[in-house]
Amino acid sequence: MYVDLAPHQRVYVCCKKCVGKFQKNPAKYGANLDSFYICPMKQDKDIGALKASDCPKCGMHRKQIGKAAAAGDSKHAPKHDEAPHESESPHPAHHGGA
Secondary structure: OEEEEEOOEEEEOOOHHHHHHHHHOHHHHHOOOOOOEEOOOOOOOOOOEOOOOEOOOOOOEOEEOOHHHHHOOOOOOOOOOOOOEOOOOOOOOOOOOO
């Protein structure tokens, strides 16, 4: 399971429930990824991106809110119970009680 953000930008998740959670609130779940960018003006309407880019809705430059922005690096991996996963391959289906 995955959420496509843009061409060549895919966030893998464990189940349909996590797809829905990410699509409903990308700012909340994107913040747990290593690197995530979202429009500062249209957070509720922007699905976000894994790379710096402009918002397709308003044209404003997206701000970085991922763990790299908070920690100053990109070495932190997201925890399953916290958010959907950014990965090159699907994460094993596992729900830690969520």
